[in-house]
Amino acid sequence: xxAGYDGxxxxxxxxxxxxxxxxxWFTFWTGxxxxxxxxxxxxxxxxxxxxxxxxxxxxxILASPVTVFALPILMIxxxxxxxxxxxxxxxxxxxxxxxxxxxxxxxxTYFLDRLRLEPPEGIGLSLWMKTAVVGALYLPxxxxxxxxxxxxxxxxxxxxxxxxxxxxxxxAERIGAQLVLWGTIATVVLLVMLLVGLWLIGRVIQNAMKxxxxxxxxxxxRVMRWDLMRVPADQGLMLTAFAGTGIVLSILFWSALPATTxxxxxxxxxxxxxxxxxYKAIDALNKDEKVIVQLTAQLEALEKKKAEEETxxxxxxxxNAGKEPAKAPSASAPIQSESKKP
Amino acid sequence: xQQSSSTSTQPTALEKVISFxxxxxxxxxxxxxxLNEPVPxxxxxxxxxxxxxxxxxxxxxxxxxxxxxxxxxTADHAYASTQYIIxxxxxxxxxxxxxxxxxxxxxxxxFAHMSQVFLWGAYKKPRELIWLVGLALFGxxxxxxxxxxxxxxxxxxxxxxxxxxxxMDKTPIVGDFMARFLKGGPTPGxxxxxxxxxxxxxxxxxxxxxxxxxxxxxxxxxxxxxxxRGSVEELKVKTDYFFPRQVWKDIVGMVTVFLAICAMAxxxxxVLLEEATPDPGDYHPEPEWYFLFLFQMLRLKxxxxxxxxxxxxxxxxxxxMAFLAALPFIDRDPERNIFKRPIALIGWIVVMATILxxxxxxxxxxxxxx
Numbered sequence: 001x002x003a004g005y006d007g008x009x010x011x012x013x014x015x016x017x018x019x020x021x022x023x024x025w026f027t028f029w030t031g032x033x034x035x036x037x038x039x040x041x042x043x044x045x046x047x048x049x050x051x052x053x054x055x056x057x058x059x060x061i062l063a064s065p066v067t068v069f070a071l072p073i074l075m076i077x078x079x080x081x082x083x084x085x086x087x088x089x090x091x092x093x094x095x096x097x098x099x100x101x102x103x104x105x106x107x108x109t110y111f112l113d114r115l116r117l118e119p120p121e122g123i124g125l126s127l128w129m130k131t132a133v134v135g136a137l138y139l140p141x142x143x144x145x146x147x148x149x150x151x152x153x154x155x156x157x158x159x160x161x162x163x164x165x166x167x168x169x170x171x172a173e174r175i176g177a178q179l180v181l182w183g184t185i186a187t188v189v190l191l192v193m194l195l196v197g198l199w200l201i202g203r204v205i206q207n208a209m210k211x212x213x214x215x216x217x218x219x220x221x222r223v224m225r226w227d228l229m230r231v232p233a234d235q236g237l238m239l240t241a242f243a244g245t246g247i248v249l250s251i252l253f254w255s256a257l258p259a260t261t262x263x264x265x266x267x268x269x270x271x272x273x274x275x276x277x278x279y280k281a282i283d284a285l286n287k288d289e290k291v292i293v294q295l296t297a298q299l300e301a302l303e304k305k306k307a308e309e310e311t312x313x314x315x316x317x318x319x320n321a322g323k324e325p326a327k328a329p330s331a332s333a334p335i336q337s338e339s340k341k342p
Numbered sequence: 343x344q345q346s347s348s349t350s351t352q353p354t355a356l357e358k359v360i361s362f363x364x365x366x367x368x369x370x371x372x373x374x375x376x377l378n379e380p381v382p383x384x385x386x387x388x389x390x391x392x393x394x395x396x397x398x399x400x401x402x403x404x405x406x407x408x409x410x411x412x413x414x415x416t417a418d419h420a421y422a423s424t425q426y427i428i429x430x431x432x433x434x435x436x437x438x439x440x441x442x443x444x445x446x447x448x449x450x451x452x453f454a455h456m457s458q459v460f461l462w463g464a465y466k467k468p469r470e471l472i473w474l475v476g477l478a479l480f481g482x483x484x485x486x487x488x489x490x491x492x493x494x495x496x497x498x499x500x501x502x503x504x505x506x507x508x509x510m511d512k513t514p515i516v517g518d519f520m521a522r523f524l525k526g527g528p529t530p531g532x533x534x535x536x537x538x539x540x541x542x543x544x545x546x547x548x549x550x551x552x553x554x555x556x557x558x559x560x561x562x563x564x565x566x567x568x569x570x571r572g573s574v575e576e577l578k579v580k581t582d583y584f585f586p587r588q589v590w591k592d593i594v595g596m597v598t599v600f601l602a603i604c605a606m607a608x609x610x611x612x613v614l615l616e617e618a619t620p621d622p623g624d625y626h627p628e629p630e631w632y633f634l635f636l637f638q639m640l641r642l643k644x645x646x647x648x649x650x651x652x653x654x655x656x657x658x659x660x661x662x663m664a665f666l667a668a669l670p671f672i673d674r675d676p677e678r679n680i681f682k683r684p685i686a687l688i689g690w691i692v693v694m695a696t697i698l699x700x701x702x703x704x705x706x707x708x709x710x711x712x
Contacts, residue, residue, distance in 0.1 A: 040605050170642075172643075175707055246597075259432040259433055262611065
């Protein structure tokens with residue numbers, strides 16, 4: 001065994017499960033606020049539209065590094081998608097550097113403070129890569145096992161209450177009992193699977209521990225070292241950078257935030273208003289003039305035609321006057337004749 | 343050189359203003375008192391919930407005031423004005439949704455804060471009074487949720503309030519008076535809305551501000567409890583002042599909660615049901631999610647009938663709250679490590695599991711109602 005790992009009871013006493021749980025828990029919370037800020041910005045910009053199982057999907061994206069590759073694998077495997085929009089892919093890509101940084105900071109702190117070991121160079125990247133691979137392979141298995149167990153347990157719990165002497169159990173009691181029954185089975189299986197997964201990641205971290213050398217110096221000195229990793233010596237610069245980033249993100253958020261509700265109620269859906277093209281007075285006048293000229297020409301043509309018809313009709317009447325007796329005018333006749341006129 | 347040194351010692355305009363105020367109100371002493379509080383064992387993420395609750399309350403007050411510019415607390419206009427806020431006021435939908443999810447966040451954080459204090463054993467001597475005032479604040483937060491729920495005046499609001507007031511009616515001696523006082527008539531109407539509005543925007547905030555101040559005062563008087571584990575050397579080395587590390591953690595916590603509430607406002611913006619009517623129609627009345635466990639519990643056969651309803655709705659929750667109030671005086675063992683207090687740990691798990699099971703059961707129960 002290497003010198004750094006040999007004979008250190010505290011490190012040996014740490015189980016892989018506990019090791020993985022502590023590192024992943026702190027890494028999650030270190031990266032989560034930053035990822036959430038970007039997620040919110042993309043939501044405001046309308047770049048993300050989550051659909052089914054949104055809570056789970058959202059958390060799985062943000063809970064990386066373990067789920068970073070597992071989520072797309074699961075989505076492909078289940079032939080499902082968590083939503084639409086370029087923001088999902090963008091968020092996925094942004095999560096990677098944030099996670100590597102968060103993992104690095106947490107691992108360095110943990111090695112110095114708890115394990116009393118000198119953190120190896122590039123520990124953040126190396127741990128992130130290994131953890132992401134373990135997650136990509138293990139999480140789909142966990143999903144399938146827990147999903148199958150839950151479905152089986154639910155159908156078992158329902159069939160149990162189909163037995164004659166349990167049929168009379170009131171609805172509320174039945175729901176509670178069924179939930180406890182299948183919930184306990186599903187929770188136990190989930191916990192066991194999670195423990196196995198944590199153990200695997202814990203083994204990865206223990207391998208990194210084997211390569212590390214013991215750290216020298218007093219306890220106070222070590223505390224100072226990891227403390228300075230988190231809070232730089234130039235605190236003014238850090239605060240300025242933090243405040244500046246916050247201001248920029250806030251401005252971006254407010255400028256992208258929709259002014260009206262993205263989900264209007266049936267009662268209050270606003271009619272789509274088509275924007276009118278800008279009114280050009282000269283064009284309109286020219287157009288009107290053209291129309292007037294056309295209509296005048298049509299009118300003149302009609303009048304001319306009418307005049308010709310009238311002259312033709314007079315000459316016909318003159319020719320027929322000696323052959324037919326004159327009829328007495330009826331009430332409808334003039335109207336009929338008038339209505340037939342163009 | 344002389345000139346430059348003399349100009350560098352000249353106080354700036356800001357320093358002059360600060361000095362002016364300091365002379366009159368003791369600003370620097372106040373600042374030192376506020377920020378130089380020693381935190382045994384150093385800053386911790388577990389301690390952020392109190393500050394987060396204060397932040398959420400301030401944000402609720404700000405968004406609530408902005409909503410009041412448009413909201414009309416009358417039975418005729420409450421629904422329409424809420425719809426107007428959602429659909430016509432610029433960013434109104436976001437403000438209302440933030441306010442709605444902020445109330446949920448407040449309940450979640452109160453649960454988290456109380457759980458942390460319980461598990462850390464921080465309610466024990468000499469912090470009994472902090473615990474008692476905290477319990478009263480918990481009641482106020484629940485009161486905020488209950489009274490605010492009616493204000494949009496849709497079917498959900500109307501019937502949740504009707505159910506809630508009926509449950510209150512079952513309290514012995516004061517129940518009838520409380521129910522009549524809140525309703526202001528045989529059925530919820532204008533008087534109910536007015537009273538709930540006044541309680542929500544005047545009485546509860548004023549009471550909460552007073553009690554939160556007292557809570558903070560008592561906390562500063564007794565000091566932070568610190569972690570329940572760790573050697574004396576570790577605690578001594580890690581002990582730190584409130585500023586800057588705990589302040590930093592608190593700020594990160596507040597930012598995270600703010601972002602989470604905003605994300606929820608986008609995910610599930612507030613959508614109203616039909617306007618409130620005394621006829622429920624197809625709607626199945628149910629309260630807000632944090633009361634669902636109690637609502638589902640009352641559906642059990644054991645809590646059927648007049649006495650059963652009293653037992654489930656009033657006696658059991660009342661006894662539980664009384665037990666929590668008496669806890670610091672019952673549990674006098676100075677041991678704070680939760681792993682050395684198995685009854686406390688198991689008790690907490692049982693309570694949480696019960697709340698979870700009944701809440702999920704209530705959601706499953708909806709299928710049977712439909």
